[in-house]
Amino acid sequence: MLMLDAGKQSQISAVLGHPYPQARLRYWKAAGRSAWIFDDIGKEGYVPTTCGFIVSNASIEHARVLIYRESRGEQIGDPSFLRQLIGARAAGSGLDKHVDNISGATLSVNMMQRMARAALVFDSLTA
Known part of the structure; x- marks a missing residue:
């Protein structure tokens, strides 16, 4: 469990553009890799999208859209789009x-x- 104190929240807020809504975040870590499942909102006032990421050696190893509820933009869940994130640092x-x-x-x-x-x-905060 990653506890998001004020310092960690500050780092996350700089990326997300808002504080993470909870004070803790569950994650899984094994064999030098970590798995993260969390939500964010793509369009102001819309419902959250749930995604999962596997991080290895400070880069994205795998990305997946788990729940997408918005009326447009579902193409972000296509493998051809998600492949662009693989290896990103x-x-x-x-x-x-x-x-x-x-x-x-x-x-x-x-x-x-x-x-x-x-x-x-998130991964860097567990080191």
Whole structure:
């Protein structure tokens, strides 16, 4: 369980653009890899999207959209889109890899990039 004190919340807020809504986050860690499942909102006022990420050696090893409830942008769950996140590392406030946008789903694409970056930060906080 990752306890998100004020310092850790500050780091996460810088990535997500808002504090993480809970004070703790469950994760799984084994064989040098960590697994993270959490929610974020792609469009202001909409329902959350649940995604899962596996982080290994400070990079995204696997990404998956688990629950997507918005009316547009479901293409972010396609394997062809998610492959763009594989191998991404933290770079400044974003990722070190370019991620192609999806027409009509800009906010969902931005959310996925934020969530991938957040998973990398969460992983770094467990070291």
